[in-house]
Amino acid sequence: MRFSGKVAVVTGAGSGIGRATAMRLAGEGAMVIGSDIDAGGLESTVEMIGEGAGFHPVISDVRSRDACHELVASAVADHGRLDVLCNIAGVARGHRVGDVDQEVWDLILRVNVEGVFWMSQAALPHLESSGGCIVNMASNAGLMGQAYTVPYCASKGAVVLMTKAMAMEAMRTGVRVNAVAPGGVETNLAASFGFPDRADMELMGRCMGFRGMAQADDIASAVAYLASDEAHRIHGAVLSIDAGLTAG
Secondary structure (H helix, E strand, O other), rough: OOOOOOOEEEOOOOHHHHHHHHHHHHHOOOOEEEOOOOHHHHHHHHHOOOOOEEEEEEEOOOOOHHHHHHHHHHHHHHOOOOOOOEEEOOOOOOOOHHHHHHHHHHHHHHHHHHHHHHHHHHHHHHHHHHOOOOEEEOHHHHHHOOOOHHHHHHHHHHHHHHHHHHHOOOOOOOOEEEEEOOOOOOOOOHHOOOOOOOHHHHHHHOOOOOOOEEEEHHHHHHHHHOOOHOOOOOOEEEEEEEOOOOOO
16 A cells, blocks of 8 residues: 555546556555546546545546646645656557648647646646655657657657656655656557558567567556655656667
């Protein structure tokens, strides 16, 4: 029960890693406010966690600064504090550079970058009061170049450096800011990713790895560790969970 008495906000809680993280934190005693734009996904998360557990679903869109600030303010008003923010909501698409249009670019950058920033901006004053922490969802795509994923790589590279920059700014406070960088994970996001027609899969070979894909629970375990007091000396780190994909 590492999170007994603590309040956590988890974005992207309607599926995949976000759902697994919400379930993990609630199972270890946290009161979890889980947000997602997908109402049906949140309903499924509630069913999986079970009635009476410490989970409160909120439909919210991380692309909106106002929505992010409202989500955090509501969590604090209802529960009196905020201890953990897990920025997990994300989107991914596969396109050749020349086929990326404004809609695709805006979607990826607004969800993956702006969502992390607006949520963190809203949460930081409350986390300073509680000595809490932020765990961001980066990716191996933020640490290495990948064909057909330029907007996604750009967004996750931004998450890596936002994590480090926020960690520096929070250095004299009690707040910790870290990120997890998974490789391939078997989630709806990965299943719906899709490569462009006639993609050169040899270019993608280095990004596939040799040990298969992780499960959402594997990543949730790492998020929970970084969010717990056991990781009290970890600040400004990007933890790779990619089965050696970025080792060399």
